[in-house]
Amino acid sequence: MPETRLLLQHCEDPELRTLAGYKRHGGYATQEKAYRELEADEILKELEDSGLRGRGGAGFSMGKKASFLPRGEMAKYLCCNADESEPGAFKDRELMQRNPHQLIEGIAIAAIAAGAGHAFIFIRGEYDSQADILDAAVAEAYEAGYLGKDILGSRRDLELIVHRGAGAYICGEETALLDALEGKRGNPRLKPPFPAVQGLYGGPTLINNVETLSNVPRIVAHGAEWFRGFGTEQSPGTKVVSVSGGVRRPGNYEVELGIPTRELIYDLAGGPLEGRELKAFYPGGSSSPVLTAEEGLDLPYSFEAMAEAGSMLGSGSIIVADDSVSIPHMALRTARFYHHESCGKCTPCREGTNWTVKMLERVVRGEATPMDLDIISSVQENIMGHCLCVLGDSMAMPVSAMVRKFRDEFEAAIEAGQAEAVAA
Amino acid sequence: MPDRAPEGVPELHEVDCPLELREQIETLMGRYPDRHSVSIPALWAVQRLYGWCTPAGIRQAAAVMRVTPAYLESVASFYDLLHTEPVGSHKVAVCTNISCWMRGGDELLDAFRAATAGADDVLVTGFECLGACDIAPMASIDERYFGPLEASDAAAAIEQLLAGGEVLPEKALETRPLAGDANA
Numbered sequence A: 001m002p003e004t005r006l007l008l009q010h011c012e013d014p015e016l017r018t019l020a021g022y023k024r025h026g027g028y029a030t031q032e033k034a035y036r037e038l039e040a041d042e043i044l045k046e047l048e049d050s051g052l053r054g055r056g057g058a059g060f061s062m063g064k065k066a067s068f069l070p071r072g073e074m075a076k077y078l079c080c081n082a083d084e085s086e087p088g089a090f091k092d093r094e095l096m097q098r099n100p101h102q103l104i105e106g107i108a109i110a111a112i113a114a115g116a117g118h119a120f121i122f123i124r125g126e127y128d129s130q131a132d133i134l135d136a137a138v139a140e141a142y143e144a145g146y147l148g149k150d151i152l153g154s155r156r157d158l159e160l161i162v163h164r165g166a167g168a169y170i171c172g173e174e175t176a177l178l179d180a181l182e183g184k185r186g187n188p189r190l191k192p193p194f195p196a197v198q199g200l201y202g203g204p205t206l207i208n209n210v211e212t213l214s215n216v217p218r219i220v221a222h223g224a225e226w227f228r229g230f231g232t233e234q235s236p237g238t239k240v241v242s243v244s245g246g247v248r249r250p251g252n253y254e255v256e257l258g259i260p261t262r263e264l265i266y267d268l269a270g271g272p273l274e275g276r277e278l279k280a281f282y283p284g285g286s287s288s289p290v291l292t293a294e295e296g297l298d299l300p301y302s303f304e305a306m307a308e309a310g311s312m313l314g315s316g317s318i319i320v321a322d323d324s325v326s327i328p329h330m331a332l333r334t335a336r337f338y339h340h341e342s343c344g345k346c347t348p349c350r351e352g353t354n355w356t357v358k359m360l361e362r363v364v365r366g367e368a369t370p371m372d373l374d375i376i377s378s379v380q381e382n383i384m385g386h387c388l389c390v391l392g393d394s395m396a397m398p399v400s401a402m403v404r405k406f407r408d409e410f411e412a413a414i415e416a417g418q419a420e421a422v423a424a
Numbered sequence B: 001m002p003d004r005a006p007e008g009v010p011e012l013h014e015v016d017c018p019l020e021l022r023e024q025i026e027t028l029m030g031r032y033p034d035r036h037s038v039s040i041p042a043l044w045a046v047q048r049l050y051g052w053c054t055p056a057g058i059r060q061a062a063a064v065m066r067v068t069p070a071y072l073e074s075v076a077s078f079y080d081l082l083h084t085e086p087v088g089s090h091k092v093a094v095c096t097n098i099s100c101w102m103r104g105g106d107e108l109l110d111a112f113r114a115a116t117a118g119a120d121d122v123l124v125t126g127f128e129c130l131g132a133c134d135i136a137p138m139a140s141i142d143e144r145y146f147g148p149l150e151a152s153d154a155a156a157a158i159e160q161l162l163a164g165g166e167v168l169p170e171k172a173l174e175t176r177p178l179a180g181d182a183n184a
Helices: A019-024 A029-037 A040-050 A062-067 A091-098 A100-114 A128-143 A174-181 A210-214 A216-222 A224-228 A261-268 A303-308 A327-341 A347-364 A370-383 A391-405 A407-423 B019-031 B035-050 B055-065 B069-076 B098-102 B105-115 B153-163
Strands: A077-082 A118-123 A159-164 A205-209 A238-245 A251-256 A278-282 A317-322 B090-095 B122-127 B139-141 B144-146
Touching (some): A019 A100, A019 A128, A029 A100, A029 A216, A040 A216, A040 A224, A062 A100, A062 A205, A077 A174, A077 A210, A091 A128, A091 A210, A100 A118, A100 A128, A100 A159, A100 A205, A118 A128, A128 B144, A205 A210, A238 B098, A327 A407, A370 A407, A391 A407, B019 B035, B019 B055, B035 B069, B055 B069, B122 B153, B139 B153
Parallel strands (some): A077 A118, A118 A159, A238 A317, B090 B122
Antiparallel strands (some): A238 A251, A278 A317, B090 B139
16 A cells, blocks of 8 residues: 655655745645635634544544634634654654645644634754754745735734744643743643633634644645545544654655554555564554554554554554563653653652652562552553643553553563572 | 842843843744743743853843743753753753664663763763654754664764764755655
């Protein structure tokens, strides 16, 4: 199965990142049409009908999210979440690096639907090179009149700022992102109120991921029906999937949602390395419960199939673990990440990630007892759903799945440690 | 009782803020609907100027922004990329997260540590996922991404870095084609 490149179309052209190059491939024609001819409701309807689901992790309908913003004259905002920091995810980086104007055009069109006069791209500080590319592209777009005051003579204004973060995974959580953008420590907020009602500076705010917004120009250009011609009923469109870990050709592949997961991992990414076999994989970034080879390889790669299998499509990032990978060690790496990134605001997450790391360290050092595995599982249960945001859940889901599905590996690690202690 | 009240908003004439820094922060303040939003960009500006977020630099930014130094300190200490203690003038962040770990990230970190032993000017850290698992194992060297790296690349990279030359040009992320085009 070859790729189906829509978002990554023309990405082999290095000139694509310039305004002239982008326009040569038809870029900004949709924005011109939207600003001159279309009303907010028309764009909103097209986005809702397209069934486009958020590509940042939650998979919520983008059009519906935009429709939650109140009508009327008031300061409203649009934030593009470019804080891609989920282990395994690197597709937004590719999209910004190769086609920044596609994102800018998407933001400009979505801003009409949201009624936003100010837009921000919140990009993680580590993506310095991509932020430079965006800065240059935004400057070009201002210069050419696609941003700023009275855009294309439409009497609509839009200011767009590229805002660099400074290294914190939590800022990818949408309310933490708002706090960071307001100049505070990036702590999540209590919801409700949801950002659509009360977001940035207290105003209604639409927050969407880079890939979600990059889809907007084509949907508005070709229509919802066209978009629904790709993918499945519940997961329309294409998805840029990041495949990494134990595969021969790690990288981003754009495919129609719903293709067999096996084709993504084996045909596109080349399958496991020489002499290795696939043991398990995270289907949607490090926060998704791992699937074993038997469970996951023949599932369609779609939001609904992954949810039905007890996991999730998340950000669309597959991490492959081959038979050389120790699952207890992988669980520890996973837990360490969330422990490091927990903002500390909610006790179950702050303490739960800390104790999970300590217990998993005992497991891999062979100092644990089998009872510790049950305690690890119960700690995960006590984190789930008990915090302001899902950072803690994002550790709890994969760690509990690993302990449940690979309990024999954890027990073997513990037994090996005990045998060593007896011998000593 | 503390022997003095916490510091309030410093006056500009008390902090001796370089004009360049002041202008940068003021320009930023003009772009955002609320001046507080510039705290991270202002701290980036301080770090660019002084190499790290020095207490004096934080006071200067605070005076321009009309906030307390403690406010900016609290922001700076939250984020991994803002340094509240002196660091070297070069920074190497080696990813040790899942995908890089599977492909030798820990060994790469060890190699960079060995290659910089005694070189105080280079800060080497193990880092959480940098969003470049396609080039695992990888490192960010002075804010630019390189990979996939062999442990033996570390010494060469550090030598080039300290000599002021171009670092591992053939391993730069920007030069890579899309994965699906690489074998076409």
